[in-house]
Amino acid sequence: MEQTNKMKYLVVIAGPTAVGKTDLCVQLAKHYHAEIISADSRQFYKEMQIGTAKPTAEEQQGVVHHFVDSHHIMEEYNAGAFEQDVLQLLQELFTRKDVVLLTGGSGLYIRAVCEGMDEMPETDAQVREQLTQRLEQDGLAPLLDQLQQLDPVYYEQVDKANPQRVVRALEVCVSSGQPYSSFRKSKKQQRPFQVIKIGLNRERAELYGRIDKRMDLMLSRGLLEEAKQLYPYRAHNALQTVGYKEIFDYLENAYEWEEAVRLLKRNSRRYAKRQLTWFNKHTDYTWFHPEQWDEIVAFIDEQIKK
Secondary structure: OOOOOOOOEEEEEEOOOOOOHHHHHHHHHHHHOOOEEEOOOOOOEOOOOOOOOOOOHHHHOOOOEEOOOOEOOOOOOOHHHHHHHHHHHHHHHOOOOOEEEEEEOOHHHHHHHHHOOOOOOOOOHHHHHHHHHHHHHHOOHHHHHHHHHHOHHHHHHOOOOOHHHHHHHHHHHHHHOOOHHHHOOOOOOOOOOEEEEEEEOOOHHHHHHHHHHHHHHHHHHOHHHHHHHHHHHOOOHHHOOOOOHHHHHHHOOOOOHHHHHHHHHHHHHHHHHHHHHHHHHOOOOEEEOOOOHHHHHHHHHHHHHO
16 A cells, blocks of 8 residues: 555544444544444345344445445455455545544454454364364363463463354464464554544443343344344354354254343343453553544544644
8 A cells, every 4th residue: 555645544443242333433434524444244244134233224324334245154254354455445545535434343353454464374174174073062161171282372362252263273273283372473564544543332231231222123123034044154154153143052942032032132241341351452442432422523633633
């Protein structure tokens, strides 16, 4: 991406599920004549509409949203590919925009765009397949034990409730013979644009109330029917996630419907907590309540003037 004389700004609006990122971003996009790039790793997929809380055309209010409905469920897509695609898109957007918004709750995808991805070695597809089979047969605990043996450093850091992260780390350990953590250099890439990072949060009770309400809305919009249609693809990475797994388990008679709904809400609240933990680890975020419009605009304007 070529450096222009005038500095360009990527404004990141991050935060947990249901906090109110979409509404704020649409208003900011109108204010700054900007376009929005979604960094929600599930909203990419056209087949996943209801369970991802994808903004409707009405909610988008005519603002251009990139990387919403950009891929099919059968396509493998990851943070590294997203980084490259977004950098290419930004090169084009910044020829006509001074400000672009990047928003979502997928911290890894946001970090990939802002700082770059660590260079990971090639891995063996058979290793991943074997690990995935072990996960399905024996659960996560034995894989965590193996990770603790092969890479105690990353074991202390990994989200132990996230099977994708655990499998990925083991895949690299087993394929390369080296600890996964040894490839995570965390060296920030220089970008030819300024990044302004804003985190959104609400009081815990308020946020959890919004999450429960959102789950009820998804269910009333037909989440069960959507999950039934997606059931044949349930092994896909994008569907190993809150909002679908609980219903897949219900469809496999693991529990009654009332329990599925309870778990849906509980696991969504837990997911929000994990998202906040991720963003709080990265101290370059400035935090606001989503309704602090004047303060947020003043903060962005102040960063632009620097």
